[in-house]
Amino acid sequence: MGRLLIWLRNNVDGVVALVLAVVVGLLAVLDVISVDNVNAAVLLVLALLATTLLRDRHLSAQAVRDANSVQLLYGPEIGHAHTLARRGTEQWIFKGGTGTYIRAVTLRECVENARREQRPLRVQLEILDPTNEALCKTYAQFRSSLSPEADRTGESWTTERTRKEAFATVLAACWYRQRFTFLTIDVGLSTVMTTFRWDLSSSCVIVTQDNPNTPALMFERDKPYYRDFNRELVASFKQTKQVPLSRSEELPLSDEPTVDQVRSLFQLLSLELPAAFTDRDVADIVRRALQPRNPY
Structure with a gap:
């Protein structure tokens, strides 16, 4: 009835x-x-x-409009969509794991484009909390379960690598912030692992997964869900532990930051490096921050 x-x-x-x-x-x-x-x-x-x-x-x-509001991207299409999204964007909002691709490609290119066009740029990054060892271990196990072999950087995912990658993203944010006056950048540390990555620019939002065999989803700005994802990312970021990047102004970083500078920086940011991290580990964080390898 x-x-x-x-x-x-x-x-x-x-x-x-x-x-x-x-x-x-x-x-x-x-x-x-x-x-x-x-x-x-x-x-x-x-x-x-x-x-x-x-x-x-x-x-x-x-129904047809709703079906066309999302585009499925495969393989090289994902990288091409990111390239187009970076052109002329005035903002970039990211939520994901450690921000490895953000450091390797997105942040550098967005800053270069903004500097060349002499316009401001706003960046918001939500990554894993590197001081939460249990969380980083869970993420490393997840990534290793998808692909036990080394990725294109030549490394496999371990708890130590996860923590270094996240610390490197914070260091990169401070380094770029000091070198481009019109860059507004915020970093939030999440206590929850996500299996998705969100990248939102002025023109679209791209949702990918850590599994390279899974297609990405793209929603353009004038289509449904773009505004919804924007709202979701803002709400999620507000629940993170936000890093006080403004404190980094008290410690100017060299073009190639020294180990002592990096240790002092993280103390200023109230992000203590693990006691087991040697000077060699800190130098490795600097390399990952400023000379990262593209994992894709």
């Missing part, structure tokens, strides 16, 4: 037209009503049918 009521509600105009046509037809056969009344009833039925057709056409058009 419930299904029947739902069907009747969704098709009320067609049901009314059908019932009206049947009733008028029976009355005409029985000579109960005149020809003029029959003609008027026919016109009414046609009007109801026309309304039904217009409604169905509108719903079909809406």
Whole structure:
């Protein structure tokens, strides 16, 4: 009965037209009503049918627009979409793991484009908290479960690598911030691991996964869901532990930051490096921050 009521509600105009046509037809056969009344009833039925057709056409058009609001990207298409998204963008919002690709490609190119065009740039990065060892271990296990072999950087995912990559993203944010006056950059540290990566520019939002065999999703700015994802990323960032990057102004960084500078920087930011990290490990963080390898 419930299904029947739902069907009747969704098709009320067609049901009314059908019932009206049947009733008028029976009355005409029985000579109960005149020809003029029959003609008027026919016109009414046609009007109801026309309304039904217009409604169905509108719903079909809406369905087509919704289907076209998302684009599936495969393989090289993903990198090409990121390249187009970086051109002329005035903002970049990222949420993901450690920000490895952000350092290797996105941040550098966005800053270079903004500097060349002499315009401001706003960047918001949400990454894993490198001081949370258990969280970094969980992320490393997840990445290793997808691909036990080394990625294109020549490394496999371990807890130590995860922590270094996240620390390197914070260091890169400070380094670029000191070198481009019109860069506004914020970094938030999340206590929750995500298996998706969100990259939102002024023109689109691209959603990818750490599994390279999975297609990416792209939503353009003038299509549904762009604004929804933007709102989601802002709300998510507000729940993170935000790094006080402004404190880095107290410690100017060299073009090639020294180990002592990096240790002092993270102390200023209240992000203590693990006690087990040697000077060699700190130097490795500097390399990952300023000379990162593209993992894709």
